[in-house]
Amino acid sequence: MTxxxxxxxxxxxxxxxxxxxxxxxxxxxxxLGSSRRSLDDLKxxxxxxxxxxxxxxxxxxxxxxxxxxxxxxQLYAPLYLSNECQNICTYCAFSLDNKIRRKTLTxxxxxxxxxxxxxxxxxxxxxxxxxANQTVGVPYLKNAxxxxxxxxxxxxxxxxxxDQPDYExxxxxxxxxxxxxxxxxxxxxxxxxxxxxxxxNFQYRLDTPDRLGKAxxxxxGLGALLGLEDWRTDSxxxxxxxHYLERTYWQTRYSLSFPRLRPIDLxxxxxxxxxxxxxxxxxxxxxxxxxAYRLVNEEVELSLxxxxxxxxxxHVLKLGITSLSAGSKTNPGGYAVEPESLEQFTISDExxxxxxxDVIRRQGYEPVWKDWDKLLTSR
Amino acid sequence: MDRQxxxxxxKTFTSRLFTGTGKFGSAQLMEDALLASGxxxxxxxxxxxxxxxxxxDMLIHVTHPRLNxxxxxxxxxxxxxxxxxxxxxxxxxxxxxxxxxxxxxPKYLLPDPIETLKAAEELVRLGFVVLPYCHADPVxxxxxxxxxxxxxxxxxxxxxxxxxxxxxxxxEIIIDQSQVPVVVDAGLGAPSHAAAAMELGADAVLVNTAxxxxxxxxRMAMAFKLAVEAGRMAFxxxxxxxxxxxxxxxxxxxxxxx
Numbered sequence: 001m002t003x004x005x006x007x008x009x010x011x012x013x014x015x016x017x018x019x020x021x022x023x024x025x026x027x028x029x030x031x032l033g034s035s036r037r038s039l040d041d042l043k044x045x046x047x048x049x050x051x052x053x054x055x056x057x058x059x060x061x062x063x064x065x066x067x068x069x070x071x072x073x074q075l076y077a078p079l080y081l082s083n084e085c086q087n088i089c090t091y092c093a094f095s096l097d098n099k100i101r102r103k104t105l106t107x108x109x110x111x112x113x114x115x116x117x118x119x120x121x122x123x124x125x126x127x128x129x130x131x132a133n134q135t136v137g138v139p140y141l142k143n144a145x146x147x148x149x150x151x152x153x154x155x156x157x158x159x160x161x162x163d164q165p166d167y168e169x170x171x172x173x174x175x176x177x178x179x180x181x182x183x184x185x186x187x188x189x190x191x192x193x194x195x196x197x198x199x200x201n202f203q204y205r206l207d208t209p210d211r212l213g214k215a216x217x218x219x220x221g222l223g224a225l226l227g228l229e230d231w232r233t234d235s236x237x238x239x240x241x242x243h244y245l246e247r248t249y250w251q252t253r254y255s256l257s258f259p260r261l262r263p264i265d266l267x268x269x270x271x272x273x274x275x276x277x278x279x280x281x282x283x284x285x286x287x288x289x290x291x292a293y294r295l296v297n298e299e300v301e302l303s304l305x306x307x308x309x310x311x312x313x314x315h316v317l318k319l320g321i322t323s324l325s326a327g328s329k330t331n332p333g334g335y336a337v338e339p340e341s342l343e344q345f346t347i348s349d350e351x352x353x354x355x356x357x358d359v360i361r362r363q364g365y366e367p368v369w370k371d372w373d374k375l376l377t378s379r
Numbered sequence: 380m381d382r383q384x385x386x387x388x389x390k391t392f393t394s395r396l397f398t399g400t401g402k403f404g405s406a407q408l409m410e411d412a413l414l415a416s417g418x419x420x421x422x423x424x425x426x427x428x429x430x431x432x433x434x435x436d437m438l439i440h441v442t443h444p445r446l447n448x449x450x451x452x453x454x455x456x457x458x459x460x461x462x463x464x465x466x467x468x469x470x471x472x473x474x475x476x477x478x479x480x481x482x483x484x485p486k487y488l489l490p491d492p493i494e495t496l497k498a499a500e501e502l503v504r505l506g507f508v509v510l511p512y513c514h515a516d517p518v519x520x521x522x523x524x525x526x527x528x529x530x531x532x533x534x535x536x537x538x539x540x541x542x543x544x545x546x547x548x549x550x551e552i553i554i555d556q557s558q559v560p561v562v563v564d565a566g567l568g569a570p571s572h573a574a575a576a577m578e579l580g581a582d583a584v585l586v587n588t589a590x591x592x593x594x595x596x597x598r599m600a601m602a603f604k605l606a607v608e609a610g611r612m613a614f615x616x617x618x619x620x621x622x623x624x625x626x627x628x629x630x631x632x633x634x635x636x637x
Contacts, residue, residue, distance in 0.1 A: 066592050068539055070402020123429075153429075246486060251456055253485040299486045364404045373426045375467045376454040 007244035008206060008237075013186055016043065017233040023047035032056060037296040042239045045292035046232045051284065057291040061320040064298045073360050074323035074368045075353065076124040076156070076303075077117050080332045081105050081144055085130025087197030089183075091225070091261055094130040096197065104135050109337045110144055114151040116336035120327060120353045123370040124154040126179070128330075131160035131199055138166045145173040154372035156219075160198070161208040167215035174374050179221030180208045181259065184228040185237035193228055209241070213249030218377070220245065220254055221303070226289075227261030227280040235289050239296060255301035255323070256293055258286060260308070283312055287319060294320035306347040313349055314359055326356035382608070383615060385582055387560050388476075388508040388529040390447065392419045395577065396607040397449070397562060398600070399587025400441060401427070408596055410440040416600035422449040422478050422585065425464055430471030449510065451478035456491075458498035465502055477502060478532070479511040488538045492519050496526065503527035512564055515546035520553045520561075531557060532585065534565035535576060539588045541568020544575055554580040570599075570606030577610025578618055 020043050028050045031041035044050060045057065082104035085094040093100065105113065117125060127144060129136040136159065145155055156177035157170070167178070184190050187202055194200045212220050222242055224234035242254055261280055281289070290302060304313060304321045306328040313324065328347055329335050351359075360367045385392045398418040403409035413421055421441055429435040441448060450468035455461045458481065465477050479502065481495050482488045490513050502509045508529045513519055515533040523531055533553055536542035543566060544550065554561050560582035567573050568589045576584050586603050593599035 067541065067588065070588070070591050071404035072402060153426075250486070251483040361405065366403060366405050368427070370429060371426055372454065373430075373464075375430075376426060376452070376460060376464050 007240065008185075011237065011240055013233060013237075016236050017230060019043050020047045020232050020236065023049045025049055025052065028053055031295075032060070039236075039240055039243055039296075042292060042296045043236055045295055046235055046289065048232075050292070051288060054284065054288060054291070057295060058287065058319050061291040061294040062318050064294055065302075065320045065322065068298050069301075069322045070366075071364055072366045072368045073317065073321065074124065074371055075122065075356070076126055076154075076323060076325055077120070077122045077353070078126045078128050078158075078305075078325060078328050078330065079110075079113055079117060079148075080128045080330060080334060081110065081140075082129040082132065082136045083332050084132035084135045085197075086133070087131050087199040088195050089199065090193045090195075091228070103332045103338065104129075104140075105332050105337065107143070107147060109333055110147050112336045113333065114148050118151050120335075121357075121369055122353070123152055124156065124372070125152045126156040126158055126177075126325075128157075129159045131197065133160065133198075136160075138162065138169060141170060142173050145170060145175055149174050149374065153370050153374060155374075156221075158221075161205055162211070164211040164215045167212055167217060171216060171218075171377075174377075175217075176372060176374075176377070177219035177221065177255075178212050178217055179223070179255075179257065180205070180212070181221075181223040181225055181257070182206060182238070182241070183225045184234055185224065185241075186229045186234070189229045209245050210248075213245060213252055217252060219301075220249075220252055221257055222254065223257040223259055225259050225261060226286075231281045231285060231289070235292070239293065242297065242300065253301070255303050257303045257305065258289060259305065260286065286312075287316060290316060290320045306349040309348045310351060314363075317360065317363055317365070324356065324360075326351065326353045382611065385560060387510070390420075390476075392583070393417075394419050394604070394607075395583040395611055396573070396604055397422065397564075397583055397585040398590065399585065400424070400437060401587055402591035403596060404591075406436050406440040409437075409591070410443075412590055412596040412600040413441065413446065414443065415597045415604070416586075416590065417604045418600075419445055420447045420449050422451045422587075423472075424451055424453045425468050426454045430467065447476070448472055448474055449476050449478050450474065451480050451512075453480045453482070455481055456483040456494075457481065458494040458501065461494070461498040462501050462505070465498075465507060466505070469507070475506055476508045477510065479509050479528075482512075490514060490534075492516065495519075496522055499523055499528050500526040510562065515549035515553060517549055517552040517556065520557060524557065524559050528559060530560040530562050530582070532562045532564040535563045535572065535584075536566025536568075538565040540566050541589055542566050543568060543572040544579070547575075547579070550576070550579060550581070570602045573603055574606040574610035574613075577607055578613050580614055583607075 023044045027044045031044040083094045084102045088097050089095050158179040190202050209220050224238050301322045302320050303323045305325050357367045394417045396418050397420045398416050399422050428437050450472050452461045452464045461481050481491045483491050495511050499509050499511050510530045512532045520531045536545040562583045563576040563581045564585040567586050573584045590596050590599045
């Protein structure tokens with residue numbers, strides 16, 4: 001039995017869900033009043049009962065975030081390297097069963113994209129691919145990191161889960177951060193949404209942060225895809241996963257993200273979207289989630305993507321968020337090579353990085369382009 | 380009464396308030412606060428500056444005749460990484476002064492005493508003026524002193540917590556037995572905390588979060604400046620110490636000597 005399975009099995013989905021939905025106002029007040037909040041407090045803060053306490057949660061979240069992270073917001077940009085994918089994911093445009101034109105960036109195209117991002121001011125880039133080990137396996141990723149090293153101080157990655165030695169190899173090339181979202185922690189729902197491909201192995205994905213931790217990755221990003229299952233319960237499991245990882249791989253930093261399902265173009269199976277969006281959360285819910293995470297974990301980085309609307313992003317910036325993407329393109333070659341190719345999902349905030357910098361500054365925050373240097377981990 | 384200056388390695392400081400550059404809402408506000416603080420030594424995180432770029436926004440705002448740069452190695456996890464980063468900092472920022480920070484624990488940012496001692500020894504050998512951020516551990520501070528560091532920087536409380544002098548019992552011992560300057564670093568959240576550290580006999584304090592995230596960083600920087608001066612003045616004037624025995628102004632047994 002893996003350690004990952006140990007922590008996971010310690011929490012029964014149905015019981016967690018019941019606890020969350022039967023939380024009383026008194027339990028929420030106890031959680032708010034506590035100086036060191038536990039996973040039980042997380043349940044309370046994620047509960048429907050906590051919605052009545054949103055303002056005090058937001059105030060506290062703002063204070064705690066500012067104490068730890070100051071008046072700063074970090075900026076990063078995704079760089080989509082490929083839309084090739086051998087998986088079927090019911091909610092994703094890159095899904096194998098979508099008959100779209102597939103594209104994987106060449107060396108010169110990667111360089112073109114890097115130069116375009118650099119001109120926008122970015123020093124932190126997040127590499128994204130679908131899951132196609134033959135096309136975008138470890139040799140491809142290693143080569144991409146080598147090409148990007150001269151342009152960026154901080155390289156992150158959101159690709160298919162890999163084995164521990166693969167991660168070790170990529171760390172040696174300069175990879176700093178890996179984001180791996182479990183999508184949902186509910187086994188049956190996970191199976192329904194991932195019927196084919198390597199990704200259908202729930203346990204392999206669940207164990208990925210363990211392999212990353214053992215490999216010595218500097219930062220690991222977690223999250224659930226909000227909309228696949230009950231967001232409150234899934235978010236508790238994300239919090240419990242983080243709790244376990246922080247205590248096991250204590251030298252690693254962690255971040256949490258809040259990917260809400262977004263519409264996608266050219267979806268072949270139109271029955272999927274309605275189903276996917278049934279469980280979507282409201283803006284009010286997402287504010288509650290951001291604050292709940294901050295209140296139970298003062299140190300974790302909280303990241304918000306361009307999936308959210310400009311109005312929402314402007315308002316939640318002060319509520320606990322520590323990093324933002326801006327001007328994102330979710331298609332391979334989207335910045336310079338082939339701007340019109342198919343996006344993975346439609347973004348909601350199309351403002352440029354320069355516009356976002358203005359927004360951040362107007363709110364009294366300093367936009368931070370660089371908060372890492374590969375020199376610090378040179379071997 | 381003239382204030383006693385502080386000397387560390389080859390530099391003499393009039394101000395005993397050292398400052399940090401993180402967490403400010405803008406680079407201009409940071410510069411204004413640093414100047415208002417009277418500080419002459421500011422620490423800069425290598426990870427935040429573009430060392431190859433002379434137009435780096437942060438560097439521009441800390442380039443001032445009175446300010447000395449103290450690059451720090453925040454982000455490294457081992458002695459080996461710290462030594463490499465220090466060499467890069469020396470080359471890029473043209474200073475051999477270094478705040479040695481090795482905190483492999485990113486949650487509480489607590490310093491690794493073993494790696495810190497190893498790195499300090501190597502960096503001193505390489506000609507650096509090393510100021511290590513460390514636990515308030517009197518034995519560790521003596522070990523660091525023995526390998527040749529220019530000062531020790533024990534924490535008053537976990538970094539960024541604003542909790543004040545939670546390690547006071549150990550700081551007293553460190554200050555009592557140290558032969559190098561003692562700079563209380565981390566956890567000072569209010570000017571009164573800084574004053575208390577100075578009254579205790581600390582040679583200097585380093586403050587960042589409490590200034591940077593206050594509503595008015597410039598005024599808070601001035602408040603810390605005054606507090607540090609007051610605390611130092613009180614220390615130099617010799618504070619009346621609490622005593623276990625009574626010292627009545629009209630002793631009851633004085634008649635025996637009459």
